[in-house]
Amino acid sequence: xxxxxxxxxxxxxxxxxxxxxxxxxxxxxxxxxxxxxxxxxxxxxxxxxxxxxxxxxxxxxxxxxxxxxxxxxxxxxxxxxxxxxxxxxxxxxxxxxxxxxxxxxxxxxxxxxxxxxxxxxxxxxxxxxxxxxxxxxxxxxxxxxxxxxxxxxxxxxxxxxxxxxxxxxxxxxxxxxxxxxxxxxxxxxxxxxxxxxxxxxxxxxxxxxxxxxxxxxxxxxxxxxxxxxxxxxxxxxxxxxxxxxxxxxxxxxxxxxxxxxxxxxxxxxxxxxxxxxxxxxxxxxxxxxxxxxxxxxxxxxxxxxxxxxxxxxxxxxxxxxxxxxxxxxxxxxxxxxxxxxxxxxxxxxxxxxx
Amino acid sequence: xxxxxxxxxxxxxxxxxxxxxxxxxxxxxxxxxxxxxxxxxxxxxxxxxxxxxxxxxxxxxxxxxxxxxxxxxxxxxxxxxxxxxxxxxxxxxxxxxxxxxxxxxxxxxxxxxxxxxxxxxxxxxxxxxxxxxxxxxxxxxxxxxxxxxxxxxxxxxxxxxxxxxxxxxxxxxxxxxxxxxxxxxxxxxxxxxxxxxxxxxxxxxxxxxxxxxxxxxxxxxxxxxxxxxxxxxxxxxxxxxxxxxxxxxxxxxxxxxxxxxxxxxxxxxxxxxxxxxxxxxxxxxxxxxxxxxxxxxxxxxxxxxxxxxxxxx
Numbered sequence: 277x278x279x280x281x282x283x284x285x286x287x288x289x290x291x292x293x294x295x296x297x298x299x300x301x302x303x304x305x306x307x308x309x310x311x312x313x314x315x316x317x318x319x320x321x322x323x324x325x326x327x328x329x330x331x332x333x334x335x336x337x338x339x340x341x342x343x344x345x346x347x348x349x350x351x352x353x354x355x356x357x358x359x360x361x362x363x364x365x366x367x368x369x370x371x372x373x374x375x376x377x378x379x380x381x382x383x384x385x386x387x388x389x390x391x392x393x394x395x396x397x398x399x400x401x402x403x404x405x406x407x408x409x410x411x412x413x414x415x416x417x418x419x420x421x422x423x424x425x426x427x428x429x430x431x432x433x434x435x436x437x438x439x440x441x442x443x444x445x446x447x448x449x450x451x452x453x454x455x456x457x458x459x460x461x462x463x464x465x466x467x468x469x470x471x472x473x474x475x476x477x478x479x480x481x482x483x484x485x486x487x488x489x490x491x492x493x494x495x496x497x498x499x500x501x502x503x504x505x506x507x508x509x510x511x512x513x514x515x516x517x518x519x520x521x522x523x524x525x526x527x528x529x530x531x532x533x534x535x536x537x538x539x540x541x542x543x544x545x546x547x548x549x550x551x552x553x554x555x556x557x558x559x560x561x562x563x564x565x566x567x568x569x570x571x572x573x574x575x576x577x578x579x580x581x582x583x584x585x586x587x588x589x590x591x592x593x594x595x596x597x598x599x600x601x602x603x604x605x606x607x608x609x610x611x612x613x614x615x616x617x618x619x620x621x622x623x624x625x626x627x628x629x630x
Numbered sequence: 631x632x633x634x635x636x637x638x639x640x641x642x643x644x645x646x647x648x649x650x651x652x653x654x655x656x657x658x659x660x661x662x663x664x665x666x667x668x669x670x671x672x673x674x675x676x677x678x679x680x681x682x683x684x685x686x687x688x689x690x691x692x693x694x695x696x697x698x699x700x701x702x703x704x705x706x707x708x709x710x711x712x713x714x715x716x717x718x719x720x721x722x723x724x725x726x727x728x729x730x731x732x733x734x735x736x737x738x739x740x741x742x743x744x745x746x747x748x749x750x751x752x753x754x755x756x757x758x759x760x761x762x763x764x765x766x767x768x769x770x771x772x773x774x775x776x777x778x779x780x781x782x783x784x785x786x787x788x789x790x791x792x793x794x795x796x797x798x799x800x801x802x803x804x805x806x807x808x809x810x811x812x813x814x815x816x817x818x819x820x821x822x823x824x825x826x827x828x829x830x831x832x833x834x835x836x837x838x839x840x841x842x843x844x845x846x847x848x849x850x851x852x853x854x855x856x857x858x859x860x861x862x863x864x865x866x867x868x869x870x871x872x873x874x875x876x877x878x879x880x881x882x883x884x885x886x887x888x889x890x891x892x893x894x895x896x897x898x899x900x901x902x903x904x905x906x907x908x909x910x911x912x913x914x915x916x917x918x919x920x921x922x923x924x925x926x927x928x929x930x931x932x933x934x935x936x937x938x939x940x941x942x943x
Contacts, residue, residue: 282735286721286728293723293764464717470685471713472736473705 279474283482284489287456291490301451302494305444309501312440312560316433321349322399325359325371328352334379341410342372347403363390370400379411430592432561437502438591439560442583444498445522446551448491453530454543456483456490457623461538470627480531480623484616487527495519507591515590521608522583528615532622554580563596579611634697636661636788636819637682641691644677644843651677653843655691659836661787664810664820666834670933674843675823679790682821683711696787709737712781716792718773722766726757726776729765730783737784751779754809771802778809789813791822795829807832827851827932841937855927856901862925863897863905868918871895875915882908893920898927 291298326342328335342348351368353359359371373386387404391397409416430438460466469479509515534543557571558564558580564572575581582604585597597604637659644652652674659665669675680686682693684700684707693700700707720729730748739747752758755775765773774794781789794810795803810833813820824830830837831851838848847854870893879888879895884903889896895917897908905924912919 278738279736282732286724286732289728290721290723463722464715464719465721467685467713467715467719468733468736471683471708471711472733473708473738474736475705 279478280481280485283479284485287486288489304447305440305494305498306501308443309440309498312436313433316436322347322369322396323349323351325351325353325362325368327359328374330376335374338374338378338411341407345403345407347399369396426594434507436560437505437507438587439584441498441587442580443555444495446526446555446580447547448494449487449523449526450530450547450551452490453487453527454534454547455540456487457531457534458538458540458543462540476624476627477620480620483531484527487530488523491523491527509591510593511590518583518586518590521612525579525611525615528619531619535622535626554578559584559596565598579608582608635659636696638694642681642688642693643690644681645689651843655845657838657845657848659819659821661819662817663835664814664833666830666837667823667840668830668837669840673840675840683713683790710787712786712789714777714781714791714794716796718777720765720773720777723764725762725764727761730780733780733783739784747783751783755779771798774798774806788819793823839936846936854932861899862927863899863908864923865895865919866921867893868920869893871917875917878911878915879908882911
């Protein structure tokens, strides 16, 4: 382990000797976090103008129903011209005109939709009838009662943000592991390692340790950002455990990829090319079974989905998979072992005397 | 092991698919000698050295470094060997001192001995004042000196230098030669590859010439030249030499070959040739030399006589 530690420190010294490159590599996951926060915040509600002809309690109740629909960002306007201008200037997706007799039999709500694309237009088409239903809920003959599986509901932003922790480990581990080995080949310094009286496994261990520590810095940066966003893991030990396991898996795979490709220019796009699709099919927005079956089937092969589930469990106490907690941890442990074996095998394959 | 030669290569063969890179090499490097491995690009030099250093496994044959098998006893062999690769293999982003410290750590030099040894090596490389400078800021000669210092840090018994002066200026070349000679004076065995005859002649006790993976010749530089090459007397005359002059020179003892090219004469000499007598003969037959040059044969010429092709073809 003496040589492994020396190799790890040498790698970290090289990383620190190039502060800009180090910051860029470590901060990559933060970019994803910012992107997803913008996505969650920007895509959450739809701006609409509401022009009410009357001012009675029925009108106020309907506007209240709109505001509580989880869909509309209500902007009151006084005239039809103002509503039209808001649509023309892309400041609202729809204008909703409430008649004076809203709530009376056969009253009609006029809706003008800026149907630039189906996503936002369908939000209006779905949510307005729901608001009407909500408005009449007290007098409807059919009622419903909500029973929640969990005592609290994670916010969409909070749910996505926790998934970013996985992408930080995924991209960070692949990049740090891959670049650390590829750099040795590109600079010819691999000879210094190959000609040293140290076993191959200790070189791999050193590279893994350096990749682990480098990627951990990025992952901790994301964790700090999550704390600032209000995420408070209720099971810290579980959170730390899954972080360590997933980091080992991807640092190992990174070292393996670096050994096989020997080029930083190739490692970089591959880390993103492999990492991002894996991330997107692995339930960053909800349970994988809510998506397409093929994607869910593919996601089950890789460790990312189990990592996502374990992080959500550690953060919110929720479980997003149909695989049990114990089985998921066993799969993660299996991937860790597989990653270790793969990194050693690929390094030996690249360097063994042939 | 104490009686084993520094390097012993027996029946060494290396094939890559259908291509034979090294084809039955046999040679032995004695302890304390500087041994040169010469040959054109693609001749099998690097493959041979890779097998000697344990980076490549022979297809057939055997290699031993001071009696140690570099593949089966890899770690022991690596402790005996200090390597100065052609591309230096230094960490360019790190300082000179950090590069040496990393090498010391890899080779298990005790922590208490490291500062002293590193300081001594930096002094040897004349880089003490640049110890904390990044290697990326160094010239080619400085990098080569640092690479030599690094190779010597763990005090190896055998040092291998791959094209040690390729691409460095004349002044740096002299310094590196002095280092190599110093290694020999300290009792180390030195194996070097080179394309420069001057380097081989100045440094090597013996040289092996390799072509197409085969050993073409192995001897001291002087013996190689006397066996395979000639000293060359080049004359530039006032006028083109008459055929009679060329024929008369060719008939002189110890003259191997006379070639005329316009006003120039190129006379290849064997051992024992008498230059004053040749010049007298030129004068006697009406030749009037304007310039003359007596030089040793180039490695290309030695190599040409051995293989029928130039060193850098």
